[in-house]
Amino acid sequence: MKRETIYKRYKPSFTPNEKNSPSYWFVFNSDKLLINTENEFKIPFTENLNDFSISPVRTQYLGTLQGHPCYTVEAAPGTKAPEGMAFEDLRSIYDVLDEDIYLVAGRAVQVINWDKNHQFCGKCGTPTVTSEHEMAKVCPECGFTSFTRLSPAVITAIVNDDKILLAKHSYGLKRYSLIAGFVEAGETLEEAVQREIAEEVGVKVKNIKYFGSQPWPFPNSLMVGFTAEYNSGEIKVDGNEITDAKWFSAEEVPRMPSKISIASELIDWFVENY
Structure with missing residues (x-):
C-alpha cells in the first residue's frame, strides 16, 4: 500500500x-543517526542540542514536522553518543523509527552531506555561502550555484504471464530482487528501464508503465518504479552486477525482509494481482 504524502505533516523551509x-x-556521525535506544526509539527533541552535549560541525534548517522545527546536524568527529543513545545506520532502523521521522531523516542526511561537500565552489574554489532563498550553495566570486544532489534511478517489475523476473545481485544482501539502475545522461526514464534490463539480464520489455517513486537516501537517489511486460529474449545475466535471474510465480516469490524499498511495493503488487 502506498504511503500518504508526508507534506500533510511536514513543511519544508530554508x-x-x-x-x-x-x-x-x-x-x-558518519551518516549514522543519533537515536534513543532505551524504551522508545526516538531522535533528540529539545530546544537546545547542548542538552545532549553535542557539538555541531554544521547545521541546516529543514522546516517543520507537526509544527515543530527540524534541524539536521553533523556532529564533530569522535563524538560519543550520550548515555542511553547510539548512532545507528539508517537502513537498520527503518522498522523501529516513526515513519515520518524516518522520511525526514532521509532528507536530513542528504542535506547535511550536500552542505559538507559543497563548502567550496566547484568552478573556482572560492568558499561558498548558503542561499537565504533556496536550498543552494552560492559562490560569491563567480556566482556558480550548487543545489542538493539527486541521482534518479529506475526499478522495474517485469511480468511474463503469471511470473515475475527477479535477479540476484552480486553486492549488498545478495538476495533476489528487481532490476534497477541509475538513469544516464540524455535518456528518458523509460529508456533507462529498457537499457538496464537488457544490460543486466538480456531480455527486452514492452508496455512500460509508471508505478510510483520513493526517495532513497543511500546516498542520494530518487527511485522511480515501473511495471513492464516481457517481450523477447532469453535470460543472460551480465555476471558483474547480476549473478543469477529467473522467473517466479506469486507462490514462489521470496519474502522481502523489510518494506524499506519500493521494490517491496512492486513485488506486493505482483503477488496481489497474479
Whole structure:
C-alpha cells in the first residue's frame, strides 16, 4: 500500500521562524543517526542540542514536522553518543523509527552531506555561502550555484504471464530482487528501464508503465518504479552486477525482509494481482 504524502505533516523551509521552540534534531556521525535506544526509539527533541552535549560541525534548517522545527546536524568527529543513545545506520532502523521521522531523516542526511561537500565552489574554489532563498550553495566570486544532489534511478517489475523476473545481485544482501539502475545522461526514464534490463539480464520489455517513486537516501537517489511486460529474449545475466535471474510465480516469490524499498511495493503488487 502506498504511503500518504508526508507534506500533510511536514513543511519544508530554508529559514527558521520559530524561536525557543522544542525541535527535532537529526544528528549524524558518519551518516549514522543519533537515536534513543532505551524504551522508545526516538531522535533528540529539545530546544537546545547542548542538552545532549553535542557539538555541531554544521547545521541546516529543514522546516517543520507537526509544527515543530527540524534541524539536521553533523556532529564533530569522535563524538560519543550520550548515555542511553547510539548512532545507528539508517537502513537498520527503518522498522523501529516513526515513519515520518524516518522520511525526514532521509532528507536530513542528504542535506547535511550536500552542505559538507559543497563548502567550496566547484568552478573556482572560492568558499561558498548558503542561499537565504533556496536550498543552494552560492559562490560569491563567480556566482556558480550548487543545489542538493539527486541521482534518479529506475526499478522495474517485469511480468511474463503469471511470473515475475527477479535477479540476484552480486553486492549488498545478495538476495533476489528487481532490476534497477541509475538513469544516464540524455535518456528518458523509460529508456533507462529498457537499457538496464537488457544490460543486466538480456531480455527486452514492452508496455512500460509508471508505478510510483520513493526517495532513497543511500546516498542520494530518487527511485522511480515501473511495471513492464516481457517481450523477447532469453535470460543472460551480465555476471558483474547480476549473478543469477529467473522467473517466479506469486507462490514462489521470496519474502522481502523489510518494506524499506519500493521494490517491496512492486513485488506486493505482483503477488496481489497474479
